[in-house]
Amino acid sequence: MSSAGNDITGGLSQAEQAEIDQWLTRFPDNPAGRQSAVIPALHVVQHHCGGWLPRERMDAVADYLDMAPARVYEVATFYGMFDVKRMGRHKVNICTNISCMLRGADDIVEHVEKKLGISLGDTTADGRITLKREEECLAACAGAPMMLVDEEYYTDLTPDKIDRILDDLE
Amino acid sequence: MSAEVDTRNPETVTIEIDGQSIDAPKGAPIIAVADEHGIDIPRFCYHSKLSAPANCRMCLVDVEMNGRPAPKPLPACITTVADGMVVRTTSERALKAQRGVMEFLLINHPLDCPICDQGGECELQDLALGYGRSVSRFVERKRVVKDENLGPLIATEMTRCIHCTRCVRFLDEVAGTSELGAMFRGEHTEIGTLVGDSVHSELSGNIIDLCPVGALTSRPYRFTARAWEMLSHPGVAPHDCMGANIDLHQVRGTVKRVVPRDNEAVNECWISDRDRFSYEGVYSAERLLSPQIRQDGEWHSVDWQTAIEATANALRDLVDRHGGEALGGLVSPSATLEEMYLSARILRALGSDNIDTRLRRGDFRDGVARDGFPGLQTPIAELETLDAALIVGGYPRHEQPLINHRLRKAQRRGGQVMAINPRAFDWNLTLTPEHVVGAADMPRALALVLRAAAGVKGVDEPEGLDAWIGSTQPDAASQAMADALCGAGQGAVLLGGLADAHPAGAELRYLAGQLAALCGVTFNELTNGANTAGGWLAGALPGRRADGETTEGLTAAGMLEAPRRGYMLLGAEPEHDFHNGARVSKALAEAEQVIALAAYDSPALRAHADILLPIATLAETAGTFVNAEGRWQTFAGVGQPQGDARPAWRLLRVLANVLELEGFDYQAPDEIHAEVRAVAGEAGVATSAAVVGPLDGAAPDLLRVGYPAMFGVDPLSRHAASLQASEHADPARVALNPADAERLGVADGEAARVMQEGSEARLTVAVTDALPAGSVWIAAGVEGSAGLGALIGEVGIEPAGEHA
Numbered sequence: 022m023s024s025a026g027n028d029i030t031g032g033l034s035q036a037e038q039a040e041i042d043q044w045l046t047r048f049p050d051n052p053a054g055r056q057s058a059v060i061p062a063l064h065v066v067q068h069h070c071g072g073w074l075p076r077e078r079m080d081a082v083a084d085y086l087d088m089a090p091a092r093v094y095e096v097a098t099f100y101g102m103f104d105v106k107r108m109g110r111h112k113v114n115i116c117t118n119i120s121c122m123l124r125g126a127d128d129i130v131e132h133v134e135k136k137l138g139i140s141l142g143d144t145t146a147d148g149r150i151t152l153k154r155e156e157e158c159l160a161a162c163a164g165a166p167m168m169l170v171d172e173e174y175y176t177d178l179t180p181d182k183i184d185r186i187l188d189d190l191e
Numbered sequence: 192m193s194a195e196v197d198t199r200n201p202e203t204v205t206i207e208i209d210g211q212s213i214d215a216p217k218g219a220p221i222i223a224v225a226d227e228h229g230i231d232i233p234r235f236c237y238h239s240k241l242s243a244p245a246n247c248r249m250c251l252v253d254v255e256m257n258g259r260p261a262p263k264p265l266p267a268c269i270t271t272v273a274d275g276m277v278v279r280t281t282s283e284r285a286l287k288a289q290r291g292v293m294e295f296l297l298i299n300h301p302l303d304c305p306i307c308d309q310g311g312e313c314e315l316q317d318l319a320l321g322y323g324r325s326v327s328r329f330v331e332r333k334r335v336v337k338d339e340n341l342g343p344l345i346a347t348e349m350t351r352c353i354h355c356t357r358c359v360r361f362l363d364e365v366a367g368t369s370e371l372g373a374m375f376r377g378e379h380t381e382i383g384t385l386v387g388d389s390v391h392s393e394l395s396g397n398i399i400d401l402c403p404v405g406a407l408t409s410r411p412y413r414f415t416a417r418a419w420e421m422l423s424h425p426g427v428a429p430h431d432c433m434g435a436n437i438d439l440h441q442v443r444g445t446v447k448r449v450v451p452r453d454n455e456a457v458n459e460c461w462i463s464d465r466d467r468f469s470y471e472g473v474y475s476a477e478r479l480l481s482p483q484i485r486q487d488g489e490w491h492s493v494d495w496q497t498a499i500e501a502t503a504n505a506l507r508d509l510v511d512r513h514g515g516e517a518l519g520g521l522v523s524p525s526a527t528l529e530e531m532y533l534s535a536r537i538l539r540a541l542g543s544d545n546i547d548t549r550l551r552r553g554d555f556r557d558g559v560a561r562d563g564f565p566g567l568q569t570p571i572a573e574l575e576t577l578d579a580a581l582i583v584g585g586y587p588r589h590e591q592p593l594i595n596h597r598l599r600k601a602q603r604r605g606g607q608v609m610a611i612n613p614r615a616f617d618w619n620l621t622l623t624p625e626h627v628v629g630a631a632d633m634p635r636a637l638a639l640v641l642r643a644a645a646g647v648k649g650v651d652e653p654e655g656l657d658a659w660i661g662s663t664q665p666d667a668a669s670q671a672m673a674d675a676l677c678g679a680g681q682g683a684v685l686l687g688g689l690a691d692a693h694p695a696g697a698e699l700r701y702l703a704g705q706l707a708a709l710c711g712v713t714f715n716e717l718t719n720g721a722n723t724a725g726g727w728l729a730g731a732l733p734g735r736r737a738d739g740e741t742t743e744g745l746t747a748a749g750m751l752e753a754p755r756r757g758y759m760l761l762g763a764e765p766e767h768d769f770h771n772g773a774r775v776s777k778a779l780a781e782a783e784q785v786i787a788l789a790a791y792d793s794p795a796l797r798a799h800a801d802i803l804l805p806i807a808t809l810a811e812t813a814g815t816f817v818n819a820e821g822r823w824q825t826f827a828g829v830g831q832p833q834g835d836a837r838p839a840w841r842l843l844r845v846l847a848n849v850l851e852l853e854g855f856d857y858q859a860p861d862e863i864h865a866e867v868r869a870v871a872g873e874a875g876v877a878t879s880a881a882v883v884g885p886l887d888g889a890a891p892d893l894l895r896v897g898y899p900a901m902f903g904v905d906p907l908s909r910h911a912a913s914l915q916a917s918e919h920a921d922p923a924r925v926a927l928n929p930a931d932a933e934r935l936g937v938a939d940g941e942a943a944r945v946m947q948e949g950s951e952a953r954l955t956v957a958v959t960d961a962l963p964a965g966s967v968w969i970a971a972g973v974e975g976s977a978g979l980g981a982l983i984g985e986v987g988i989e990p991a992g993e994h995a
Contacts (some may be wrong), residue, residue: 089368089369090369091370091372094374094384094385095374098375098385099376
């Protein structure tokens, strides 16, 4: 993940446009089809923007896809994987849905909270880690309990394993 | 996610609702059919003018097709009727579903109706009475939503929101600004802007009416009255040539709020913010509350008898010494028909034909039309079915917001809306094309479209076109506009306020008239004020009496070019309501007698007038406005005028009696109305404009282009506090093109000195690409630009420097 989130500018970079254009080829070539690319487009922009979506960048997506900005904000706030507020350098999402819960996710959460000294939804004081309040199943039940760190899955978690993963985060 | 259903389908199906057999248009939603037949289905999210998202689930009904019941109750707002359908809105299953939905809606809704502004007129409260449980089973904590600031007009209490999304859909579909959205998800859903941008639409107040609960309420009205203690009186909005139908809600003679009165032919169920919130101006501290007379340079408050006698003496004296011709009458185009008629009759009885209501007009060469009043040949309701509309010199979004809404509807149905304007505007519809030319080039741009249209039709172009454009051939934009107009089944050319204020406005009217005739489309003028058509009918024009007799008087401009010894002003403020404020001030300053009938006191009136007579304004007087399509709309007074103010028609009648003029025995305004009706009769909209040629002389190097800002059009809106607190009433700025800014040595955000015909202002510069080179936009009717010269005319700009 790049750390471009510090100097926020409007508009889309050429790389972002190229990636979004790739997605656009998979949707019908009409206004509604173009707007259908909003979710992948937001993923692209969030990826290039320090893991969150500043308003300027959402407006740029709206502009690029010919949508009203409010329609983009709706999508960005609807889905848990998008963040519209500045996050820590790393986002840790621990699944607490049914399979993981049955395999001890609550203990994992408690362990991480204690280790980082923060509660779900908070960011460590040094801005290193945001512990996200994960709401939905991440579809890796075979490896429960699991978590998503930034854009990578970690399965079959134990406190020891988690300590190693978290300690390795810069 | 949502469907727009055409209920005008001529094909019908037969259905049964609650045992009643009904022929319904195919494709119509059940709820619309039920509404039409007086069968009430509870609902929150459904609104007949908006798309149906079916998200509140309150309208669940039992549906049976071919004897087979649907497995679950279906939402009536999105289930369309089909032949043989049987609908039960009050079956046990439907009621159970509706009660269940209601219970969920009330889970997070505060149960504190007594402290909610919506209490007593709340759809949720009403339906909870019928469908809610008397005791809540919900014992957990209710959610709380933080409020957003949506600006000076709309108060929010978002904890009360039930997420019907009517406001979201209105701003998306009708206002076209898409400023609100349903942010977040599930129990965390919040209606808002997310980014705190407020709501700026010119129609924003309608979301107050649409909101079924107390989440969005009127900020000025909030907590000042209860729905059940107010009386409602029909009225007509006095700000533009549409004449939106309104209801004035009053308590003991004080107007508490204004809401739309449904009239599909005029305003549908909407009104603009200007129409909704201008009533605050009635209670402005700047109201003129008693007659004032200036004696030996001192102002004296006097009683009415003294004031009327002084006025009559002043008029008699002036006429005796200088003749009737020395008198000029300048009447607001938003005065009532009755006021205009009496003013014109009094002036004519005193021997003067110098009377005009066309105060912002820039060009009078075409005189007064004989065949009808200026207005809309295409009725308002039919504007939305136009295939092609060409706007010439106008920004209806701010001038006539609901006419703009009709044009936007036309565009959404596939019509083509085009404009020739001296600047780019912030439209909420797509113009194809938006043809921006320097103001001085507008007649030429229009002449090119005319030449192109003649080519398309294969007919000879009107004679004299060479005078504007020589042998120049149409460019692509002109050709496109001509193609669209010529190919339209229904088309219209619409002249706006900037065409009216244009120094070559008569040319624009002539060329637009020719273009309309050649293409077989209608010729329309979006006229200034609420009653320009009434001015023509009442004979408050220099060239026409109410009975149609031709007269020879001086126009509004003529009365200033050849200054009169005395003036009578009615409802117009010299520094704001004229084409050329600088010239008005000069003429008034030099006149012997200035009698101003005014609702508001102002330094400018105190400086120039000799007698000030306080008149009634909105809700305080009865009268008639004739809108641009020729609809005579009469309204009654609601309460007593503030202070000693009097309805202007009554005051004019008494003045005429004191002057001992014949035939002024009216007891009520409807007698005056009937008299105008009898003489002006069935006159319709003018169909063409007189032939004029191009003006001589080169265009000035730098041209000021301006028109009153949306909330600066008349004294009433300029004194409405909440409207004036919105960003649409921001102080005037000098907007100009980057190249001009560089050439003149002024920079964005810095102060500039503006000079126009001896008047001066110091304004902040805004550099923008919206203006072509050589044009400078300075809005009128707002702080900073009062008293400047012509709305469209030569201007000098220089950096203000440190000491300016």
